[in-house]
Amino acid sequence: MTKDDWGRPQAMAIPKEGYFTLEKGRYGPTYPRTPACHGFTLIAKIKPGTEEEIRNYGKRLEKALEGSPDVLAPLQLHYLRWVLFDIGSDKYFMYQGIFDTDFDKYTEDAIALFAQTGINTIFEKLEGFPDDWKTNAPAFIKFVREHQCPSFLEYGEYPYVTAVEIKKALRLKQAFSDMLDQMQ
Amino acid sequence: MLELSDIQHFLLTRTPALAARYEFLTFRQPSAGRQWLAGVIDKVGTGKSVGAASPDSRWVTVAFTWNGLEALGLEEASLATFPEEFRQGMAARAETIGTTGANHPDYWVGELASPALHAIVILFARDVAERERCKQEHGLYLSGIRGVDVISTLDLEAIPPFGCAHEHFGYRDRLSQFAIEGTDEQAQPGSGPPVKAGEFFLGYLDESGSQPPLPQPELLARNGSYLAYLRIEEHVGKFRDFLRQQSDTSEGQELIAAKLMGRWRSGAPLVLAPQRDDPALGADMQRTNDFNYRTMDPYGYSCPIGSHIRRMNPRDTAENIERRKMIRRGGTYGPPLPEDTAEDGVERGIAAFIGCASLVRQFEFAMNVWINDPTFKGLGNERDPFVGTQDGTFDMTIPKRPIRRKIVGLPAFTTIRGGAYFFLPGIRALRFLAGSR
Numbered sequence: 134m135t136k137d138d139w140g141r142p143q144a145m146a147i148p149k150e151g152y153f154t155l156e157k158g159r160y161g162p163t164y165p166r167t168p169a170c171h172g173f174t175l176i177a178k179i180k181p182g183t184e185e186e187i188r189n190y191g192k193r194l195e196k197a198l199e200g201s202p203d204v205l206a207p208l209q210l211h212y213l214r215w216v217l218f219d220i221g222s223d224k225y226f227m228y229q230g231i232f233d234t235d236f237d238k239y240t241e242d243a244i245a246l247f248a249q250t251g252i253n254t255i256f257e258k259l260e261g262f263p264d265d266w267k268t269n270a271p272a273f274i275k276f277v278r279e280h281q282c283p284s285f286l287e288y289g290e291y292p293y294v295t296a297v298e299i300k301k302a303l304r305l306k307q308a309f310s311d312m313l314d315q316m317q
Numbered sequence: 318m319l320e321l322s323d324i325q326h327f328l329l330t331r332t333p334a335l336a337a338r339y340e341f342l343t344f345r346q347p348s349a350g351r352q353w354l355a356g357v358i359d360k361v362g363t364g365k366s367v368g369a370a371s372p373d374s375r376w377v378t379v380a381f382t383w384n385g386l387e388a389l390g391l392e393e394a395s396l397a398t399f400p401e402e403f404r405q406g407m408a409a410r411a412e413t414i415g416t417t418g419a420n421h422p423d424y425w426v427g428e429l430a431s432p433a434l435h436a437i438v439i440l441f442a443r444d445v446a447e448r449e450r451c452k453q454e455h456g457l458y459l460s461g462i463r464g465v466d467v468i469s470t471l472d473l474e475a476i477p478p479f480g481c482a483h484e485h486f487g488y489r490d491r492l493s494q495f496a497i498e499g500t501d502e503q504a505q506p507g508s509g510p511p512v513k514a515g516e517f518f519l520g521y522l523d524e525s526g527s528q529p530p531l532p533q534p535e536l537l538a539r540n541g542s543y544l545a546y547l548r549i550e551e552h553v554g555k556f557r558d559f560l561r562q563q564s565d566t567s568e569g570q571e572l573i574a575a576k577l578m579g580r581w582r583s584g585a586p587l588v589l590a591p592q593r594d595d596p597a598l599g600a601d602m603q604r605t606n607d608f609n610y611r612t613m614d615p616y617g618y619s620c621p622i623g624s625h626i627r628r629m630n631p632r633d634t635a636e637n638i639e640r641r642k643m644i645r646r647g648g649t650y651g652p653p654l655p656e657d658t659a660e661d662g663v664e665r666g667i668a669a670f671i672g673c674a675s676l677v678r679q680f681e682f683a684m685n686v687w688i689n690d691p692t693f694k695g696l697g698n699e700r701d702p703f704v705g706t707q708d709g710t711f712d713m714t715i716p717k718r719p720i721r722r723k724i725v726g727l728p729a730f731t732t733i734r735g736g737a738y739f740f741l742p743g744i745r746a747l748r749f750l751a752g753s754r
């Protein structure tokens with residue numbers, strides 16, 4: 134079974150550390166590519182009374198994407214999931230992203246994009262987020278890494294397939310379909 | 318405004334040097350290190366004293382490792398404020414920057430991976446005779462100071478013909494020159510707008526529009542830069558053998574050489590000269606950089622995605638490219654290998670410095686992502702053909718219609734023989750470091 138075997142569903146159980154062998158990236162350990170691609174799950178407590186602002190930001194990002202659909206392209210995402218939930222009387226925020234790059238490699242590009250699209254305005258509502266994040270990228274990165282909760286299982290129905298490959302396949306299908314229509 | 322009279326000239330000006338010498342020093346006692354430094358500060362050229370039309374015949378630069386700052390007696394509270402990657406040093410970052418296998422610090426020469434490496438003196442000279450004179454003079458000066466030792470040296474000379482700079486494989490060098498905001502340098506067409514000074518010199522606004530936190534005290538950090546040093550051996554005989562294996566004709570060999578680099582050996586870029594070499598284009602600084610990838614060559618049919626120049630400067634196909642710019646300095650060492658001469662086993666190569674304000678964001682990013690990431694830009698199993706860590710298990714794809722050409726199992730044309738991280742302080746900072754504490 135190889136990584137290219139996209140037709141065969143696969144799962145990967147991941148050790149507690151989040152990786153099998155320690156590979157040092159620029160800002161810390163790098164996490165492996167799994168059948169469900171790269172990704173992270175950040176969980177952090179929000180500052181009291183900021184829930185509405187965070188929820189409203191969801192609408193803002195929706196609008197931003199309508200205006201410029203490529204705005205998040207540099208992150209090479211498949212999916213984003215933002216969740217607010219309670220633990221006791223505290224409110225927590227979960228940012229789950231599934232993407233095709235090793236986060237450590239493009240971490241500064243992601244931060245620049247967060248700033249450009251205002252995603253950081255959500256981070257600013259999280260407890261412990263560094264006040265000087267604009268000038269202090271290493272502090273931003275430290276926060277992200279400290280709040281990252283590695284998966285212990287990841288599954289892919291079509292394992293190791295990138296978003297680029299999926300879009301290529303769908304484009305090909307579209308092209309064939311158009312061609313067959315033209316031949317009628 | 319840039320404080321040109323306080324910034325060392327090294328990253329601001331390219332001097333007309335044809336010879337150079339790097340001396341790597343260790344300080345046995347802090348007082349000896351400070352005494353040595355106090356005596357050389359006046360010889361260090363600044364951005365003000367050394368211009369493009371410098372009348373001098375030699376140019377001196379001084380820089381320190383983190384261990385060197387400690388060995389000079391800098392206090393703990395200050396040492397702790399330097400960025401982590403600089404404190405660790407290049408050897409400890411080997412896995413991150415991808416200097417593994419034959420490029421691993423275990424095999425480095427000249428004590429470059431040793432914690433005893435404290436400082437470097439970089440001497441650029443107009444010619445070999447002047448280099449030899451300065452070498453003697455510095456040797457004499459050092460002999461009068463007990464407790465500062467030279468742990469290794471490297472002599473460098475430009476390769477003839479001297480009309481334009483080129484390296485041992487025969488590629489023309491020093492073609493890309495962006496401008497730094499606040500200096501008189503003119504940007505070449507295609508090199509982008511001037512880059513904010515804070516990308517290279519500490520204490521100025523950078524491309525984020527702000528000023529990042531400085532190591533302390535500010536006096537020590539201001540007008541300083543970081544240097545990543547790399548000594549890269551070039552296996553010229555092996556490279557020429559490889560080209561001969563790839564093609565029976567010299568035209569075919571030149572095309573392969575160009576595809577690996579992204580430029581013909583004359584310097585002419587493949588994006589502008591895809592079919593055949595154009596030496597006049599290569600030599601024309603107004604034209605040789607005036608191209609992009611996104612619209613002119615999106616799929617790499619002219620310049621392969623994995624070619625050296627497209628990895629080292631993806632131009633308009635990378636995010637935040639203005640935050641990844643670096644200043645390169647250095648030269649060639651070892652004797653040129655004459656054409657039609659078999660590999661002679663003599664070490665020859667490039668010994669270069671990459672100057673920047675953040676080693677982790679600029680230099681280490683380039684090493685980790687652009688040079689050594691096998692999946693760079695959707696490639697499957699490739700590294701930079703010249704500076705990537707190669708061991709015969711990586712490929713090189715040359716896009717071509719109708720079917721691409723894939724070189725399977727690219728050999729290693731280079732070996733990294735050493736490297737180090739240095740802090741290049743401003744002049745006031747040098748005086749501060751030389752002062753007694």
